[in-house]
Amino acid sequence: MGILRMGFTVIAVIFFVTVGDSRAQSPSPEEKGLEIAKEADRRLSGFGDCQEIFTMTLRDDRGRSRVRRMRILTLEREDDGDWFLSIFDEPADVKGTAMLTYSHTHTDDDQWLYLPALKRVKRISSKKKSGSFMGSEFSFEDFSSMEIEKYKYKYLRNEPCGDLDCFVSEWIPTYAYSGYTRMMVWHDLAEYRIQRVDYYDRKNKLLKTLLVKGYQLFDEKYWRAMHWIMENHQTKRSTTLEYSEYRFGVGLTERDFDQAALKRAK
Amino acid sequence: MNQNKNDLGTSATGFGRLALWIFDHRWLSLLLFSACFGMGLYFAGKVSIDASFEAWFDEKDRTYDYYLEYKNDFGSDEIAYLLYKAPDMPHGPFNLEVMRKIANLTRVLEDEVPFVKEVTSLANAEFIEAKADSIEVHELLLDFPKTQDELLRIRDIVMNKPIYVGGLIDKDATHGAIILEMSLSGSDPIEKFRLDPEGGDGMDNLYPQVTNSKIDEILARPEYEDIRFYRIGDIPNNSYYNRLIKKEISIFPLVTFAIVGIMTMLLFRTRFLGFVGPLTVVLSTLILTLGFMGLMGYRIATLFMIVPPFLTTIGVAQSVHLLSEFQICRSKGMPIREALRQTLELVGKPCLLAALTTAAGLSSMVVSPLLNFSEFAVFGAAGVMIAFVLTTTLLVFFLSFARDKHAAATPEFQSGGSFLSPLLVRIVNFDLKHRGAIAFIAAAIFMIAFIGVFKLKVDFNFLENFKENVGLRQDVVYVEQVMGGSMNAVYVFDTGTADGIKNSDVLKQLEGLQAWAEKNPLVQKTYSIVDVLKDINQSFHGDDPEYFKLPESRELIAQYLLMYEISGGKELEDYVNSDYSRTALELRVKTTYASRVDEMLRQFDTYMAEHPITTADVKLTGIGLLWVKIADYIADSQIRGYTLAFVMIAILMCLAFRSIKVGMLSMIPNLAPVIITLGFMGWWGMHLDYLRLMLAVIAIGIAVDDTIHIVSRIRSEFFRCGNYAEAIRIGLSHVGQAIVITSAVLICGFLVFLLSELAILASFGILLAITITTALIADLFLMPVLILRFQPFGKEFTPQHSASAKAA
Incomplete structure (x- = not known):
């Protein structure tokens, strides 16, 4: 599973929209919620491959921060989850550490890690979904491969969200051991981009809020957000993700995502 | 020498005027009292119970500050620790069925128990395991074994992980544990403790009680009946303490009052007003003291448990003095208004002085760096003064309704205890006859006790807080x-x-x-x-x-x-x-x-x-260090608090008797009981815990009350007759009965602590009762001998009326 997902998967986890059915008989809230999710997913697909620079800043309740910077390479897969290669550049003591992830929609991800200090590759296997992702306020399931069947959807209402108008839907995880009872998801009417997500813990108390900002259009097709802020209301900690230098269609192939590539990555 | 010197001083007129004003403005007095009572009730409703460790420390304390910093960095360290065993199941905690139940229980606890941050058990503990070329990080819960053999293989892995043995599993693999880590700690603001934000600050809506109750409810479910649980940690402890405090502060005043009430009824043959009056004084004192705490933002902590019986006893003792004097006045045929004036003029100042000395003893603990003690010093002293104010106002209000007819024939409150008279006469004779022996024995006991004091250690053990059957x-x-x-x-x-x-x-x-x-x-x-x-x-x-x-x-x-x-x-x-x-x-x-x-x-x-x-x-x-710090602070408070208490009370005594010599002499029979009790504890190997620490300052404040009455009376008699032996004979025979009975009331009142589930509170009650008994013995035997020896009121003289009679 991967860091890589950040660029996408959060989005991937997030949205999908109805397009064509606005003319049909007015759908039920559940149907409309599902349609929004599907459309959001469709609009995130079809990019082929891309790479970007990703900076994660972890802040504690006293404002102390830690920064991690990495490069992420992504290869889109049609029948399964995407492949990601993450190479750490900062902090200095983990520079060159690389992680390869084959994400899967139906089974656990495959993951390999290269530690330059030992010059060895190890396969890592973890089934944990609700745990913290790299010590951040994001959890693994926030980044896991999107699969429509993993949630139940319910469209609730339209309402303004900042300068935009948004659909507001409720998503309820249907897979085992989720850390959430539900999520409230806002995405804009015009482009079905995620704008905000409220996460409710297993006691149905507001746990976290994700705000997504700074959308940019790449290749006149792909909307990508540059700025993600996840705030944990219970611990008062937050994590910021900054994306930069997005490049689509750079010609990445499967050879760039094998175990040998892990060692080559610097 | 002014032989008509009045011990009660000039303010007696002030107390007399107060009595007359209350009699003449009964309904206005009631209105004023009701207004105060209403405010007291309002602020009392704001007081919450907090028996957590945090209640001991001031936020400015450096040691505590480190602790808060640690908690800020590493999260709340408050936990509930559930040890379990399944003795009837093969493989105990590693029985497949038991593990399945524990996995389910882990999930249920995490989902249902309020204020839980994380629940860890063998079922969801993370294991880093090497497998061929991979490292597997897994939890049992996520990949639950399907067969018993598979689980037994996992048992071997677990038992090789030192980080879990002694924490989640014992070394014999017969007991497992579930650890519930909390998102809150006792130092968080109370607003965070409410389960229902609009549900108020009732104990059943607050952390940690709601957390503990939910754990209890879940563990009692039938699916876990074949698993035996043992609960420890901050949540069960603090919740138990809080509930215990609530229970015992509700019951103790009633039991104390019942015992003290029955005693006074038997000894003094009190009737309706003599019973209802003190009862109202005591209950109102408790409410207003709680109101004072609410006003000051104090919380009810462990030490508060001694307050209700303490104030009840103090309130009753003060009421006894007032009722006793009132009845004497009534028996002389005085009308109610005049009897009240005279009563308050006579007992107002001694009661004020007694209240001031008791409050001074308590307030000496304000120097303690421990928040529990310094707050107790303030609200305890405030409670004593509230008891005094209510005795001299509210009780007067009640007595103003006494029937004017048949005053002497149908007393509301009748002086009694005449059966003590022969005993007191014998005591006086003994004092006068064996003054040397008494002084010698007292000095010997004092010296032995004094050596014992140096053997006394400040120490305590959390386990010994509770009786063994708890x-x-x-x-x-x-x-x-x-x-x-x-x-x-x-x-x-x-x-x-x-x-x-x-x-x-x-x-x-x-x-x-x-x-x-x-x-x-x-x-x-x-x-x-x-x-x-x-x-x-x-x-x-x-x-x-x-x-x-x-x-x-x-x-x-x-x-x-x-x-x-x-x-x-x-x-x-x-x-x-x-x-x-x-x-x-x-x-x-x-x-x-x-x-x-x-x-x-x-x-x-x-x-x-x-x-x-x-x-x-x-x-x-960490908690271990805080314990050590508490012991250090107790040792420190012990020296500074005792010194301060002694100095303050000594000054009050000197001022009251307008003589340094009399004041200092009066301190001897008050200091001696404290030294003797502490010395006894030292020789017996008992240690000074956080409750016993207060023994001296509470005991000295109470013991001094009797001394005030004795010295005051003997002095008065001396100025009348000019002869120390005669003054002691008359003085003791008059005031002795009241002192013996008041001491008996106090002793019985404090023995109520024996009912507590807290062993330290029970032993505190016994030691306090012993100290008061010793103080009584010192007042009856040692004080007269000291007066005879040091002649503090001046040289003996022949009274004018005797001289005139002789001359005639």
Whole structure:
């Protein structure tokens, strides 16, 4: 599973929209919620491959921060989850550490890690979904491969969200051991981009809020957000993700995502 | 010499005027009282109960500040620890059915128990395991074994993980444990404690009671009936304490009043007003004292438990003096208005002086750095003064309704205790006849006791707070037998820079201290980042035991930690702060006496002096240290508080009798009982815990009341007759009965503490009763001898009327 997902998967986890059915008989809230999710997913697909620079800043309740910077390479897969290669550049003591992830929609991800200090590759296997992702306020399931069947959807209402108008839907995880009872998801009417997500813990108390900002259009097709802020209301900690230098269609192939590539990555 | 000198001074007229005003404005008085009572009730409703550890410390306290900083870095350390066993099931905790139930229970606890941050059991503990070319980070819950054999294979893995043995599983694999970590701690604001934000501050809506109740309810469900649970930790402890305080502060005043009421009825043959009046005074005193606490923002903590019986007894004792005098006036045929005036003029000032000395004794503890004591000093003293004010106002209001007819024939309150007269006469004769022997015996006892005082140690043991039959104590004893210690001491290594603890030199020094700590017999288990790194290193090298050691380079340490985080590992959050500048070495220590923990910590200091930690600033914190600090503070308070109490009361006595000589002499029979009780404790090997600490200041404040009455009366008689022996004979025979009975009332009142589930409170009650008994003996035997010896009121003289008679 991967860091890589950040660029996408959060989005991937997030949205999908109805397009064509606005003319049909007015759908039920559940149907409309599902349609929004599907459309959001469709609009995130079809990019082929891309790479970007990703900076994660972890802040504690006293404002102390830690920064991690990495490069992420992504290869889109049609029948399964995407492949990601993450190479750490900062902090200095983990520079060159690389992680390869084959994400899967139906089974656990495959993951390999290269530690330059030992010059060895190890396969890592973890089934944990609700745990913290790299010590951040994001959890693994926030980044896991999107699969429509993993949630139940319910469209609730339209309402303004900042300068935009948004659909507001409720998503309820249907897979085992989720850390959430539900999520409230806002995405804009015009482009079905995620704008905000409220996460409710297993006691149905507001746990976290994700705000997504700074959308940019790449290749006149792909909307990508540059700025993600996840705030944990219970611990008062937050994590910021900054994306930069997005490049689509750079010609990445499967050879760039094998175990040998892990060692080559610097 | 002014032979008509009035001991009560000029303010007696003031008290008399007060009585007349209340009589003439009864309904206005009632209105004023009702207004005060209403305000008291309002503020009393704002007082919450907090028996947590945090209630002991002032936020400005440096030791406590370190502790808060530690909690801020590593999260709340409050937990509920559930030990379990399934004796009827093969393989105990590793029985497939039992493990399935524990997995389910873990999930249910996490989902349903309020204010829980995380629940950890064998079912969801993370395991880093080497498999061929991969490292597997897994939880039983996520990949639950399908067969018993599979689970037994996992048992072998678990039993080889030192980090879990002694924590989640005992070394014999017969007991498992579930740890519930809390998102709150006692130092958080009360607004966060409410389960229902609009549900108010009733105990059943507040943390930790709601948390504990939910745990109890879940464990009582039928699906877990074949599993036996033992509960310890902050949640059961604090919740138990809070509920106990609520229960005992509700019951104790009633029991105290019932006992004291029955005694006064039997001894003084009181009737309706003599019973209802003091009852109303006492209950109102308690409400207004709570109101005062609410106004000041104080919380009800453990020490408050002694307040209701204490104020009840004080209130009744003051009421007895007033009622007694009132009845004497009535028996002389005075009308109610005049009887009230005379009563208050006579007893107003002695009651004020008695209240002031008691309050002074209590308020001496305001110097304590422990919040529990310093707050108790203020609201305890305020309670005593409230009792005095209500006795001289509210009780007067009640007595103003006494029937005017048949005053002498149908007394509301009749002086009694005449059966004591022959005994008192014999005591006086004995005093006069054996003054030398009494002085010698008293001096000998005092000296023996004085030596014993130096044997007295300030110490306490959490376990000994409770009587042996209390379930909480039994559970702690059992868990400690099975798992080792349940108390912690923490060394925080602060490198001062982000990522500083990834430095291998820091970790090596931490490892050295940890290895040395494990050799200490009190230390049952240690935890640190070193354990996790060794575990990862071993797993990364195919579980080769050779690699169960710290990585050599900073890069590898950093990369292992990154791998751990990427894998979703969470255990480290308890030992490393968010920017990796600090790390904690946690020592699980046996629950024992604070002095033993102190001794252990001093050994650690010696080690660190010999092996200085050069790479980080090391601070000690944790509950274990706070215990030691409490003991230190008690020792400190003991010296300063006792001195202050003695000085304040001595000054009051000197002022009251307008004579330094009389004042200081009066202090001897008050100081002696305290020294004798403390000396007895010292010789007996008893230690001074946080309740017994208050024995001296409470006892000296109360004991002095009787001395005031005795000295005052003897002095008065001396000025009349001019002869010390005669003055003592007459004075003691008059005032002795009241003093014996008041002391009996006090003793019975404090023996109510025997009913408490807290062993320390019961022993406090006994010791206080012993001190008051000793004080009574000192007043009856030693005080007269001292007066005879030192003649504090001047030289003996022949009264004018006798001289005139002789001349005639």
